[in-house]
Amino acid sequence: MIDIVVPADRWDSDDQAVITVWLVQDGATVAAGDLVAEIMCVKTQHEIRSPSNGVLSIVATVDSVVSKGDVMARIAA
Amino acid sequence: MSDIQKNERKLTIARGMAEAIAAEMRADSRVFVMGEDIAKLGGVYGNARGLLAEFGDQRVLDTPISETAFIGAGVGAASDGMRPIVELMFVDFFGVCMDAIYNLMAKNTYFSGGNVRVPMVLMTSTGGGYSDGGQHSQCLYGTFAHLPGMKVVCPSNAYDAKGLMTAAIRDDNPVVYMYHKSLQGMGWLGTEAGSVVEVPAAAYEVEIGKAAVVREGSDVTIVSLALGVHHALKAAVRLAEMGINAEVVDLRSLVPLDRETIFNSVRKTGRLLVIDEDYSSYGVTGEVIATVTERSINILKAAPRRVAYPDIPIPFARHMEQFALPNAEKVVRAVEEMMGACS
Numbered sequence: 345m346i347d348i349v350v351p352a353d354r355w356d357s358d359d360q361a362v363i364t365v366w367l368v369q370d371g372a373t374v375a376a377g378d379l380v381a382e383i384m385c386v387k388t389q390h391e392i393r394s395p396s397n398g399v400l401s402i403v404a405t406v407d408s409v410v411s412k413g414d415v416m417a418r419i420a421a
Numbered sequence: 422m423s424d425i426q427k428n429e430r431k432l433t434i435a436r437g438m439a440e441a442i443a444a445e446m447r448a449d450s451r452v453f454v455m456g457e458d459i460a461k462l463g464g465v466y467g468n469a470r471g472l473l474a475e476f477g478d479q480r481v482l483d484t485p486i487s488e489t490a491f492i493g494a495g496v497g498a499a500s501d502g503m504r505p506i507v508e509l510m511f512v513d514f515f516g517v518c519m520d521a522i523y524n525l526m527a528k529n530t531y532f533s534g535g536n537v538r539v540p541m542v543l544m545t546s547t548g549g550g551y552s553d554g555g556q557h558s559q560c561l562y563g564t565f566a567h568l569p570g571m572k573v574v575c576p577s578n579a580y581d582a583k584g585l586m587t588a589a590i591r592d593d594n595p596v597v598y599m600y601h602k603s604l605q606g607m608g609w610l611g612t613e614a615g616s617v618v619e620v621p622a623a624a625y626e627v628e629i630g631k632a633a634v635v636r637e638g639s640d641v642t643i644v645s646l647a648l649g650v651h652h653a654l655k656a657a658v659r660l661a662e663m664g665i666n667a668e669v670v671d672l673r674s675l676v677p678l679d680r681e682t683i684f685n686s687v688r689k690t691g692r693l694l695v696i697d698e699d700y701s702s703y704g705v706t707g708e709v710i711a712t713v714t715e716r717s718i719n720i721l722k723a724a725p726r727r728v729a730y731p732d733i734p735i736p737f738a739r740h741m742e743q744f745a746l747p748n749a750e751k752v753v754r755a756v757e758e759m760m761g762a763c764s
Binding site for chain 2: 362364365366367368369372373382384387389
């Protein structure tokens with residue numbers, strides 16, 4: 345099981361972000377590098393890509409407020 | 422290429438628009454994009470993301486804040502054989518550049534006896550709901566649909582957004598592509614979840630001028646466009662719980678208007694309600710109602726109704742703006758009254 349976490353390197357502050365959209369269904373089969381979600385911090389959107397191949401389970405749903413390091417989804421190989 | 426299974430890939434309208442533009446730019450070197458904050462930022466509504474990196478600054482251009490100049494330039498380029506996509510960031514800003522739009526873009530083909538084509542896409546954002554004031558929140562659908570010489574489209578979801586953009590770019594006529602900010606998938610504008618749908622990666626067209634029956638029903642026809650379609654679908658779920666079966670028609674195009682689909686639906690249900698976030702008077706709602714009543718009043722079981730924006734400037738204050746906007750609750754109430762009127 346590999347976690348997709350809110351990345352720490354996209355913005356400088358410790359501001360929280362919001363999950364604005366999941367671009368795959370819960371339970372979708374994804375590949376490493378696939379665009380799976382967008383998150384927003386201070387009106388700027390950031391792309392979230394899958395780190396590995398597998399079946400994606402959404403942990404943080406749309407409109408969830410998340411911090412750097414929080415688990416957004418899990419991928420089962 | 423993505424390994425996400427075809428039936429599982431979803432896009433926002435913003436991504437659907439950008440994907441259509443990128444595909445047409447790859448296929449046709451005459452296609453280019455310009456507008457304020459289009460290139461480096463990728464559009465304030467995300468609809469040009471990734472284009473500068475792939476196509477460079479000769480085909481993806483940031484313009485000065487002078488709509489008169491760059492929309493005029495777009496008309497010139499289109500008349501000279503290019504296929505420009507030009508963004509008017511807020512439809513509310515049409516005032517300064519309307520001569521280029523409705524006297525030049527819309528009429529050059531007619532004035533030249535068909536010798537000049539103007540294959541231009543004017544894409545522009547519409548709608549409010551996020552407290553941006555009366556000069557950043559209008560829809561103005563009726564204003565553009567009223568004037569001859571331009572096609573007008575308004576997608577409600579990412580599938581239609583991509584297919585209508587592809588069709589608009591390939592069309593030899595000027596097309597005004599009006600996209601609602603609350604459907605773009607940009608978090609800060611609020612995002613309507615129903616607009617994020619499965620979208621094929623390959624290019625396809627959604628025919629301009631064809632409405633879609635997005636929910637079938639037998640008691641009342643609810644006609645709308647863009648965000649209003651989502652109000653209609655939510656209202657239909659609540660109405661179903663009350664035993665009222667609503668059919669929902671998504672216009673998708675205002676010009677040409679698919680009068681046949683509207684009429685056929687109302688002939689089936691006998692009742693018509695039109696939702697529009699544009700101003701109530703002299704607009705889309707009146708046109709849709711006239712489409713039915715000009716042809717027959719015998720099919721109606723109740724007087725047609727509209728849920729539209731009142732004829733007032735859009736307030737900045739959140740509670741005042743929300744009070745004035747159409748929503749599912751207003752639609753449910755209006756339909757209940759219509760059903761009561763005939764029982």
